[in-house]
């Protein structure tokens with residue numbers, strides 16, 4: 001579920017002017033879940049314990065070797081672009097991006113420059129934390145490239161050598177570039193959460209930020225309104241953001257810093273070169289790194305070792321056919337099919353595909369979507385968080401939960417008793433008794449929780465209780481509503497598990513009816 005970051009006061013703003021618009025564009029890099037790397041046969045696996053074992057002459061950049069495109073990587077890339085509503089180019093090629101860095105042995109990265117395989121898409125994002133409306137964030141392009149290796153620097157300060165691990169070199173990497181349509185740091189976080197959800201639904205990436213499968217750079221500037229004039233501040237790129245929280249905090253910080261900087265220097269967009277800034281997690285500030293290279297600095301040119309790729313109608317149709325139901329569509333369907341609120345549908349969908357599957361199974365089996373949603377978003381989610389397990393490890397299966405919930409709908413169990421059974425099932429699971437339908441019935445019997453909603457079974461007791469409490473019955477007849485409570489209590493003590501609603505109804509009918517007689 002979305003974790004909210006408290007809105008902080010802009011730390012450095014010396015001016016109280018609020019008349020500005022925040023303009024954010026995000027560049028997201030996602031590693032694809034292929035078996036092998038994008039231009040060679042090396043295995044594609046996160047393996048920091050064994051550096052440089054997943055390498056070959058191609059990804060080590062040896063002279064005379066030839067790259068061959070991994071068809072599976074291209075298919076996953078196409079799948080993602082289609083899910084992001086992109087237009088797919090029928091002709092696409094590979095370009096070399098030249099730069100020198102120790103983790104890039106070829107001295108160039110194979111990427112896509114002027115003819116990316118897809119462009120002009122969009123992703124819908126909730127407009128606020130309550131999911132009241134949706135905003136469409138444009139996608140400029142999605143292209144495929146290879147990842148670089150990883151430089152490992154000694155951080156003890158004892159001057160040990162830096163090392164290079166090339167296991168990652170040549171991992172298929174998607175670059176997803178949004179339009180500068182994002183209007184707040186919180187919206188940037190929501191965009192990333194929705195994008196991650198989509199990518200994991202598609203199964204194209206595990207999006208594990210700790211392992212670097214999903215990385216994000218953020219471009220941000222402000223449009224200040226001064227009278228009739230709109231002034232844009234210089235664009236800053238914030239790099240090395242390794243969590244969604246870091247993205248939100250760094251962008252919040254940048255808003256204040258850019259306001260402050262504009263007040264003191266008056267610098268506008270174009271006055272100074274584009275700046276790259278890093279994020280200091282501990283101090284929660286951004287810091288200047290270097291001037292940003294322009295595209296012309298990379299001397300892009302078409303890679304002569306790789307043939308361009310053409311995309312046929314047949315391939316596109318095939319991949320379109322492989323697309324699963326996407327999170328946004330499923331959210332909408334849950335709302336309509338199960339009568340859920342936008343909020344509940346979002347809470348369920350945002351937990352990921354397996355959790356939504358669990359909910360759907362419970363809802364179908366117990367035939368009550370709202371009841372299933374209440375239990376799954378409150379009781380199940382709370383227990384999962386406490387136990388720090390995901391839904392696959394949750395002890396109570398969807399079928400068993402549905403079996404329990406059906407007893408509430410069938411008026412065999414009160415909601416409160418069902419919660420007691422739920423708690424006892426979990427306690428049992430912890431001490432080695434796995435939950436099951438039989439176990440549910442056993443708990444209900446042992447604890448006498450079964451709801452007696454058979455009028456015939458209650459009839460005699462109710463008559464006897466009224467006869468014993470003539471005064472209370474008369475008080476009720478004379479309009480003293482509270483008098484009925486005592487009678488209900490007495491019946492309930494005699495018939496454990498009696499349905500209180502039914503008892504009340506039968507008592508009233510008998511007392512009022514006997515007066516009429």
Ligand SMILES: [Zn+2]
Nearest residue numbers: 040042056059
């Ligand atoms: Zn290789």
